[in-house]
Amino acid sequence: MNRGSPSVTVLGLGAMGGALTAALLAGGQPTTVWNRTAARADAFVEQGAARGATPADAISASDVVITCLFDYASVDEVLRSAAGMLGGRTVVNVTNGAPAQARNTGAWVSAEGAEYVDGGIMAVPPMIGQEDAFILYSGSHAGFERAKSALTTLARPVFLGADPGLASLYDFALLSAMYGMFAGAHHAVELLASEGIGAEPFTTELLKPWLEAMMVALPPDPASDDSNAAMQIVALENMLAASREQAIDDELLGHLKASLHVLRRAA
Numbered sequence: 001m002n003r004g005s006p007s008v009t010v011l012g013l014g015a016m017g018g019a020l021t022a023a024l025l026a027g028g029q030p031t032t033v034w035n036r037t038a039a040r041a042d043a044f045v046e047q048g049a050a051r052g053a054t055p056a057d058a059i060s061a062s063d064v065v066i067t068c069l070f071d072y073a074s075v076d077e078v079l080r081s082a083a084g085m086l087g088g089r090t091v092v093n094v095t096n097g098a099p100a101q102a103r104n105t106g107a108w109v110s111a112e113g114a115e116y117v118d119g120g121i122m123a124v125p126p127m128i129g130q131e132d133a134f135i136l137y138s139g140s141h142a143g144f145e146r147a148k149s150a151l152t153t154l155a156r157p158v159f160l161g162a163d164p165g166l167a168s169l170y171d172f173a174l175l176s177a178m179y180g181m182f183a184g185a186h187h188a189v190e191l192l193a194s195e196g197i198g199a200e201p202f203t204t205e206l207l208k209p210w211l212e213a214m215m216v217a218l219p220p221d222p223a224s225d226d227s228n229a230a231m232q233i234v235a236l237e238n239m240l241a242a243s244r245e246q247a248i249d250d251e252l253l254g255h256l257k258a259s260l261h262v263l264r265r266a267a
């Protein structure tokens with residue numbers, strides 16, 4: 001096998017697997033593809049990918065096997081259908097799942113004699129191959145190094161350590177912050193809408209610059225006197241009251257208040 005530029009197989013050509021494959025092909029990477037619904041591979045074969053008739057057939061073509069499927073049940077089903085074929089290869093599984101699922105699948109892949117690398121994609125499909133995208137990886141460092149030149153064509157690779165569960169843990173940490181921010185932004189827009197004010201130009205001119213400026217306050221410091229927890233709890237209570245007066249669901253802010261009480265106790 002050529003360690004300098006590994007051949008790559010992609011199992012799963014959904015929205016994300018398709019974007020990964022397109023980036024590999026654009027980077028001139030020798031790529032083999034397989035998808036449960038075979039017709040989804042046609043466009044990639046036209047662009048130069050080889051087609052695997054089955055997962056085992058596709059796996060046999062490459063040093064590095066990327067799985068990008070619906071969930072871990074589908075990953076396990078697809079990989080187990082090729083039991084005995086993985087030895088000596090590197091499996092990079094970028095399917096979303098919990099740390100324990102990554103560790104379980106990693107243990108099975110390792111027992112098959114392959115290197116296992118788990119991945120968390122911090123991007124949506126149009127970002128793949130673009131500057132802002134990064135992908136978290138953990139598991140076999142040797143496998144990561146072997147796959148790295150191919151992985152670099154997808155997004156900036158960030159290796160977190162030998163525990164295959166780490167990529168998932170960090171992925172969920174980042175997603176938690178993102179969904180919290182989205183929920184807060186949704187609440188903000190609802191609050192203004194209750195007085196007939198539109199989302200724009202509020203979002204572009206005030207909300208985004210405000211959120212960017214507030215990054216200076218991360219991570220939260222319970223001991224800081226600049227914005228102490230007691231003061232913030234009063235402000236949150238005022239916000240809750242204002243939201244209720246405008247008939248806006250205050251569930252999100254209610255949870256934030258509880259977390260501020262935790263911070264206050266820690267201070």
Ligand SMILES: NC(=O)c1ccc[n+]([C@@H]2O[C@H](COP(=O)([O-])OP(=O)(O)OC[C@H]3O[C@@H](n4cnc5c(N)ncnc54)[C@H](OP(=O)(O)O)[C@@H]3O)[C@@H](O)[C@H]2O)c1
Pocket residue numbers: 012013014015016017018035036037040068069070071073074077078094095096097121122123124125
């Ligand atoms: N899209 C995003 O924005 C995004 C961002 C970050 C991470 N991800 C992660 O990337 C992974 C794939 O997401 P996606 O957006 O590509 O999903 P998707 O468009 O729904 O594609 C799902 C893929 O899984 C295949 N599949 C489903 N069940 C299967 C089974 N039992 N056996 C074999 N193949 C099966 C589908 O095959 P068929 O074509 O035959 O249905 C398809 O290739 C997920 O873990 C997701 O969390 C996605």
